Amino acid sequence: MKFFRTTITAVTALTLGAAALPAKTYQLLNVSYDPTRELYVEFNKAFSEHFKKETGDTVRVQQSHGGAGKQARAVIDGLPADVVTLALAYDIDEIATRTKKFPANWQSRLPNGSSPYTSTIVFLVRSGNPKGIKDWDDLVKPGISVITPNPKTSGGARWNYLAAWAYARRKAGGSDEAGRDFVTRLFKNVPVLDSGARGSTITFAEREIGDVLLAWENEAFLALNELGEGEFEIVVPSLSILAQPPVTVVDANAKKKGNLEVAEAYLKYLYSPVGQRIAAKHYYRPIHPEHADPVDIARFPDLELVTIDEEFGGWQKAQKEHFADGGIFDQIYTP
Amino acid sequence: MTNASPTVPATGPIAPDAPPSWRAVRRRVLPGFGLTLGFTLAYLGLIILLPLAATVVKTLELSWSDFWSAVTAPRVLASYKLTFGASALAALFNVPCGLVLAWVLVRYDFPGRRLIDGLVDLPFALPTAVAGIALTGLFAKNGWFGSLLDPLGISVAYTPIGVWVALTFIGLPFVVRTVQPILEELEPELEEAAATLGATRLQTIRRVVVPALIPSVLTGFALAFARAIGEYGSVVFISGNMPMKTEITPLLIITKLEQYDYAGATALAVVMLIVSFVLLLLIQLVQRWFTAARQR
Numbered sequence: 001m002k003f004f005r006t007t008i009t010a011v012t013a014l015t016l017g018a019a020a021l022p023a024k025t026y027q028l029l030n031v032s033y034d035p036t037r038e039l040y041v042e043f044n045k046a047f048s049e050h051f052k053k054e055t056g057d058t059v060r061v062q063q064s065h066g067g068a069g070k071q072a073r074a075v076i077d078g079l080p081a082d083v084v085t086l087a088l089a090y091d092i093d094e095i096a097t098r099t100k101k102f103p104a105n106w107q108s109r110l111p112n113g114s115s116p117y118t119s120t121i122v123f124l125v126r127s128g129n130p131k132g133i134k135d136w137d138d139l140v141k142p143g144i145s146v147i148t149p150n151p152k153t154s155g156g157a158r159w160n161y162l163a164a165w166a167y168a169r170r171k172a173g174g175s176d177e178a179g180r181d182f183v184t185r186l187f188k189n190v191p192v193l194d195s196g197a198r199g200s201t202i203t204f205a206e207r208e209i210g211d212v213l214l215a216w217e218n219e220a221f222l223a224l225n226e227l228g229e230g231e232f233e234i235v236v237p238s239l240s241i242l243a244q245p246p247v248t249v250v251d252a253n254a255k256k257k258g259n260l261e262v263a264e265a266y267l268k269y270l271y272s273p274v275g276q277r278i279a280a281k282h283y284y285r286p287i288h289p290e291h292a293d294p295v296d297i298a299r300f301p302d303l304e305l306v307t308i309d310e311e312f313g314g315w316q317k318a319q320k321e322h323f324a325d326g327g328i329f330d331q332i333y334t335p
Numbered sequence: 336m337t338n339a340s341p342t343v344p345a346t347g348p349i350a351p352d353a354p355p356s357w358r359a360v361r362r363r364v365l366p367g368f369g370l371t372l373g374f375t376l377a378y379l380g381l382i383i384l385l386p387l388a389a390t391v392v393k394t395l396e397l398s399w400s401d402f403w404s405a406v407t408a409p410r411v412l413a414s415y416k417l418t419f420g421a422s423a424l425a426a427l428f429n430v431p432c433g434l435v436l437a438w439v440l441v442r443y444d445f446p447g448r449r450l451i452d453g454l455v456d457l458p459f460a461l462p463t464a465v466a467g468i469a470l471t472g473l474f475a476k477n478g479w480f481g482s483l484l485d486p487l488g489i490s491v492a493y494t495p496i497g498v499w500v501a502l503t504f505i506g507l508p509f510v511v512r513t514v515q516p517i518l519e520e521l522e523p524e525l526e527e528a529a530a531t532l533g534a535t536r537l538q539t540i541r542r543v544v545v546p547a548l549i550p551s552v553l554t555g556f557a558l559a560f561a562r563a564i565g566e567y568g569s570v571v572f573i574s575g576n577m578p579m580k581t582e583i584t585p586l587l588i589i590t591k592l593e594q595y596d597y598a599g600a601t602a603l604a605v606v607m608l609i610v611s612f613v614l615l616l617l618i619q620l621v622q623r624w625f626t627a628a629r630q631r
Contacts, residue, residue: 069593076595094595150576152590192493192575195589199572202468207475207492324594325408333578334409 024057026262031081033068033155033245034198035219039282040085046278047269051262059262067196068155075099075250082254082263085247087155089113090315092248101252115244116270117284120305121156121163123235124204124213124220131211135237136167139212140185147210149200150193151322151329157197158323160214163241165322166306170239184332205232216243218283221299234301242305387608393601405602414584417495419610421583422563425502426510426556433510433555434548440511441518455512458505463568470501471573493575498583501569506559513555514548521547549625557618564611 032040044061051059064071064079072091075081076098086092089107096104107114125133131144139146149157161183168182169175192209194200197219204213205227212235215223220234247267254263269275273291280292289297312318322328394402405411440452458466474481474491481492491497521544529539567585574581584607591600 067593073592073595098595150590153593191577193577195571195576195586207471208477209475209493319594325405325591325596325599330410330578 026057026059026259027257028059028061028082028259028262028266029064029080030061030083030085030266031064031071031075031079032085033071033087034065034196035216035222036085036245037063037065038222039279039284042282043270043275043278046274047266050269050274051265059266061266067153069153080253080257081250082257082259083247083249083267085245087243087245088158088315089244089246090319091155092246093316095250099252101250102248103251106248107246109248110267111271112287113244114246114248115287116247116267116275117245117279117286119217119243119245119284120240120303121159121214121243122217122220122240122301123237124215124223124232125211125235127231127233129233129235133212133235136164136182136239139164140182140189144189144212145191145210146186146189146212146214147192147194147200147204148190148214149197150195153195154197154200156216156219157200157214158318159216159241159243161322161329162308162312162318163214163237163239166241166311167237167239169311170306180328183328187329187332201227217285217300221283236301236303239304239306241311242307244307390601390604390608393598394605396598397602402602405599406606410578410582411584411587411603413579414582414587415606415610417498417581418564418584418607421495421499421502422560422566425499425506425563426560428499428503429506429510429559430552430556433507434514434552436507437511437514437518441515442523455508457508459508463505463566464572466504467501467569467572470504470569471497474500474573492573493577493581495574495581497573497575498570498581501573502563502566505566505569506563509558509562510552510555513551513558517548517551546625546629549629550622553618553622553625557615560618561611561615564607 030040030044040061040063044063047061048059051057064074064081066074068087068091072084072086072095075084075095084092084095092106093104096102096106110116123133123139125131131138133139133144138144148160151157151161164183164186165179169179172178192200192203194203197216200213201215201219201223204210205223213220213223224232224234247270249260249263249267251260254260270279271288273288276286276288276291277293277296280286280289280296283299285300286292286297308315308318312321320327397405436451436455440448440455471492472478474484474497476482476485476490476492478492481490484491489496491500525543526539529543530536534542565585567583567589570583571586574583574586576582576586584603588600588603591597591603
């Protein structure tokens with residue numbers, strides 16, 4: 001009898017104790033770039049449910065989207081982001097060096113250079129491919145009009161430019177001169193340089209300017225489905241660049257808000273089977289395709305992909321050589 | 336002690352036409368000169384001068400030669416030409432158009448007058464990006480206007496003409512709204528008097544109406560011009576942003592920011608500030624000169 005009473009007391013105490021510890025609510029701010037909108041809407045919901053089940057605590061994730069450079073500047077200027085999920089490592093490097101809010105070796109903290117998903121650059125052409133565009137060489141032919149945003153203001157456009165350069169250099173047996181000559185001819189065929197990727201998509205789709213749009217693979221798929229069924233098709237070049245949009249926790253911000261563990265769990269969840277499946281659903285190439293729906297994976301065409309580290313020696317070097325003021329891109333337009 | 340009581344008018348009538356002096360100020364019916372002037376200075380300092388000072392301070396991070404090469408690069412020079420040129424042309428174009436609009440709104444009563452009066456303010460209220468996208472949609476080759484102009488060999492969107500169109504759109508209300516109140520005070524009786532004294536219609540306009548309006552027209556021009564120089568949102572959509580051809584200076588400032596080149600961005604901003612300030616000062620001087628000439 002005594003045993004019974006003790007047990008009851010213990011159970012009551014435990015129950016009361018648990019009730020006295022109220023479930024916490026975390027507010028997480030994820031600062032991201034433009035085309036991840038739809039991806040993170042679904043992922044945030046999945047993560048909140050997962051976290052609630054695991055810990056009983058609630059997480060509310062707020063999202064902020066915009067051009068990657070602009071977003072990075074906002075974080076540098078004090079936007080209290082717990083995590084950043086941007087288009088290029090270069091922008092996150094800048095946050096690290098300018099604010100010292102997380103270590104400079106941030107990219108080694110998560111698998112695959114902190115990129116849970118990747119993408120690439122493909123061509124979007126009008127239905128029936130009237131100009132017969134098949135590969136990069138077709139883009140520099142006279143009379144072909146190419147739409148890309150300005151590499152000076154758009155992260156996506158930098159990937160476009162570097163993909164073209166890598167193709168030409170490979171073809172010429174590694175000659176940088178061939179790369180420079182090719183991008184010069186390519187940009188001579190560009191009639192409008194919008195400041196961001198969405199602007200270029202509008203110029204191509206709504207204003208009906210240009211024969212081919214250089215686009216993120218995920219943007220190209222979105223355009224196929226949302227900008228008029230049957231109006232466009234995707235052309236996959238023989239070689240393109242592996243775009244690695246990285247993610248990281250902004251340690252100092254997260255620590256200050258008591259969010260460090262949640263923020264880390266949030267990014268790790270991107271690598272989980274659920275996170276990988278959601279990425280593939282939104283046209284990002286998951287790094288663990290075995291977790292994704294095979295139907296989603298089948299949509300991704302096979303092509304040779306080069307990386308920025310192997311071909312260009314990393315973002316810092318590429319940025320300085322090609323896109324800084326007075327760099328190779330500027331020289332294309334210097335008379 | 337009489338002056339110390341602010342609510343009681345001091346001896347003698349208040350003379351509004353008397354030349355301003357400390358005495359006249361002290362004799363105002365409503366007190367508070369010190370307070371309001373203090374507030375004005377503090378407010379201007381906080382809202383206008385402090386950010387400008389920060390811009391200059393940031394620019395000082397550059398050495399003189401870095402500053403000079405940043406603000407005189409060929410692409411930057413081309414952008415000044417487009418920015419200041421298109422802004423001046425847009426403001427100039429808005430002067431006659433704005434005058435006619437203001438004249439119609441003040442002098443005639445017709446159905447829909449209030450509606451038109453309201454429409455004039457639309458460019459003020461519309462987010463500039465919306466204006467830019469709408470104008471680009473109209474003037475692109477497949478747009479309503481663009482499809483008519485294209486067969487004639489005229490392209491507007493993605494050319495300097497497009498920049499001018501956007502700047503004209505955003506500048507219109509400035510001319511109308513500065514001329515309108517002056518026109519309202521200009522009594523038609525003056526024109527009637529001129530007519531009865533034997534002036535022809537042209538003479539009446541030239542000698543009576545125009546001189547009265549010139550100061551306000553100049554103000555309207557200056558405001559529209561200044562607004563156009565700083566315009567970014569609507570222009571970037573219609574200009575096409577081609578280096579050396581259709582890049583405006585504010586776009587180059589953003590471009591520098593995208594490269595985290597804060598000092599280079601503020602260097603361009605300082606140049607624009609100085610040029611705008613000098614131009615506005617000149618316009619003000621011309622305006623003074625006209626007013627003085629008229630009173631003589």
